[in-house]
Amino acid sequence: MYGLLGKVLTHSFSKDIHEFFTDCKYTLFESDNLKEFFEYIPFSGINVTIPYKHDVIPYLDELSEEAHVLQAVNTIINKSGKLIGYNTDYYGLEKALSYANITVKNQEIIIVGNGSTSRTIAYYCKHNSAKNITILARNPKKNEYHFTDVDNFNSATIIFNATPVGMFPNNNHPFPIDLSKLPHLTSAVDMIYNPLRSSLLIAAKKRNIQTLNGLFMLISQAVKSIELFHDVTISDDVVQQYYNDLLFKMTNIVLIGMPMSGKSFFARIIGQKYDKDVIDLDNMIEQENHMSIQQIFEKYGEATFRSIEKNIVYKCSKEHNKAISCGGGVVLDPDNIDYLKQNGVILYLDMPLDLLKRCNPRNRPLLQNPANLEKLYYDRNDLYRNSADIIIPKNTFNKNITEGIIEVKINEYFNS
């Protein structure tokens, strides 16, 4: 029997990963009583998660070197009655950093947080010749510092987040450290994988700092434990393919652009093609308020519409695997873009003004005066461009051509 031991396991990915790579069933054991678990559950191998990584140690016969140093175990193998504890988080971190080409050698490291993940990162950095390691925490212990001491470590080049700040469901909690205080940063690594881009990673990306989230590490630590459980080797290529597929599946594809550029239209096509549910933010607003967009503008004005829109965007930012079509004005509030980027790749349907002028503005309240189209276009074009991860030139009304460009650009984005 194989499985995962922890207290609350509803959000665990381990079962999916284990059952993808092996034919063995993987069981989730939510337990309040470790003694009973070890007495009565006859397992061949189990993984251990919060809050038991340390507490299981007294039940084990032997520890691997990492598990011993870190005093944390996430994998236990039963070898003919002898229980051996390992820590594959260390290995997962190593694989993820190597995948992202991040080396800690001679680097000045900041680790935010002082729990067991922080210890794993510090141990890894020490082992791999980091120049120095600073731990910043909310409640610093000996040889650690408070977040507010960050000014004294402004030569840092790599920052790791080992806290749950910004993790689902508290996606939008701001990161406690202002990155403008760390002008030499080249990489930001977050152990969080939900959302895919945490507050730290969104802030880092704005400064052109390389980012890495926790998904590759999560998969790699699970793969290592599968290798230990079943005495097999899983090749890096297979793991990478699994990662690419999972990442794509978790990601929302978010369409922005001028009114009439085809966002709602292509969101439906993208949804169908990539098996993602479609969300049209304007439709959602209409359904929730039992009014058309036009009626909302007429009755309450644009400012109220924008605040309704912002609330909907906030809710949708926590979704996964959706094709999301936004209203044209979503970019006016930078918070909206931060929300949408958490789990989304932003795709700008870039349609030139002369083509937009040939469309029929029908029920679009802001375009009832034709002169407005030009103004909106010039006011917003830069906002669209700066918000986008992918820009789709849309110089045609031919659906197939645009669909083809979208496919190529999405492939490029996810395979680079």
Ligand SMILES: Nc1ncnc2c1ncn2[C@@H]1O[C@H](COP(=O)(O)OP(=O)(O)O)[C@@H](O)[C@H]1O
């Ligand atoms: N490439 C296309 N081929 C055919 N019809 C299109 C195409 N792009 C947009 N349309 C049509 O143009 C109109 C505006 O598109 P829509 O998706 O509503 O734009 P948006 O959501 O960006 O305002 C819709 O009637 C849509 O069906």
Ligand SMILES: O=C(O)C1=C[C@@H](OP(=O)(O)O)[C@@H](O)[C@H](O)C1
């Ligand atoms: O551009 C805008 O400010 C708006 C665009 C509309 O969506 P479409 O872009 O789908 O027309 C709708 O959200 C609202 O009328 C405001």
Ligand SMILES: [Mg+2]
């Ligand atoms: Mg639309």
